[in-house]
Amino acid sequence: MENCLRSFQDRVLVFGLGNPILGDDGVGIRVVEEMKKRWKGEGVVFETGSVGGLKILDVLSGYDVVVIVDAMAGENPGRIHVLSPDDLEGTIHLTSPHTISLRGAIELGKKLGYKMPEVIRIYGIEVNDIRWRESLSRELEERLPQIVDEIIKDMGGLYACKCEET
Numbered sequence: 616m617e618n619c620l621r622s623f624q625d626r627v628l629v630f631g632l633g634n635p636i637l638g639d640d641g642v643g644i645r646v647v648e649e650m651k652k653r654w655k656g657e658g659v660v661f662e663t664g665s666v667g668g669l670k671i672l673d674v675l676s677g678y679d680v681v682v683i684v685d686a687m688a689g690e691n692p693g694r695i696h697v698l699s700p701d702d703l704e705g706t707i708h709l710t711s712p713h714t715i716s717l718r719g720a721i722e723l724g725k726k727l728g729y730k731m732p733e734v735i736r737i738y739g740i741e742v743n744d745i746r747w748r749e750s751l752s753r754e755l756e757e758r759l760p761q762i763v764d765e766i767i768k769d770m771g772g773l774y775a776c777k778c779e780e781t
Contacts, residue, residue: 625658625678625679625680625734626658626660626677626678626679626680627658627659627660627678627679627680627681627682628659628660628661628662628674628675628678628680628681628682628732629647629650629651629659629660629661629662629681629682629684630647630661630662630663630664630674630675630681630682630683630684631643631644631645631646631647631648631661631662631663631664631683631684631685632644632663632664632665632666632667632683632684632685632686633645633663633665633685633686634665635749636747636748636749637745637746637747637748638742638744638745638746638747638748638750638751638752639686639692639742639743639744639745639751639752639755640686640742640745641686641749641751642684642686642740642742642751642755642759642762643663643683643684643685643686643740644663644664645751645759646684646738646740646759646762646763646766647661647662647663647684648661648663649759649760649763650763650766650767653763653767660678662674667717668715668720669715669720669723671717671720672720672723672724672729675720675721675724675731675732675735676724676729676730676731677730678732679732679733679734680732680733680734680735680736681732681734681735681736682735682736682737682738682766682770683735683736683737683738684737684740684766685737685738685739685740686739686740686742686745687739687740687741687742688741688742688743689741689742689743690741690743691741692741692742692743692744692752692754692755692758693740693741693754693755693758693761693762694740694741695738695739695740695741695762695765695766695769696738696739696740696741697736697737697738697769698736698737698738698739699735699736699737700716700717700718700721700735700737701718702737717735721735736770738766738769740762742755
């Protein structure tokens with residue numbers, strides 16, 4: 616799979632994963648909500664949810680390019696890692712010993728005839744404060760605008776030109 620955005624003709628999904636009642640675990644959802652507010656064009660769908668395993672097939676199917684934003688265990692809250700489906704050892708939602716991995720779900724989807732994305736870019740945001748609470752930690756909340764800016768910039772000039780800078 617490629618790890619780059621290609622053209623304005625692609626069907627693009629930006630998907631924020633997380634659990635909004637587990638503190639910093641909801642960072643993927645918050646980032647995508649902020650990106651959606653700043654988007655100034657068409658052709659990109661913004662969605663959020665708490666899915667994994669085979670349920671992710673319904674989310675990804677039909678898109679050419681998928682950008683996923685999710686929490687990732689780490690020591691430096693707010694640090695962003697750019698990943699591919701092959702790199703998902705440390706993410707919280709996209710792999711589990713009790714379900715199929717994202718890579719496995721994609722391969723199964725292809726075998727079952729689903730139209731799966733040709734490009735998947737994953738942004739893992741390091742968090743270390745996951746507990747029952749409906750807000751991000753102060754540290755992550757303060758970094759949220761910068762995180763959104765960094766992800767928009769990294770997505771490339773193709774789509775970054777459609778977003779307002781903070």
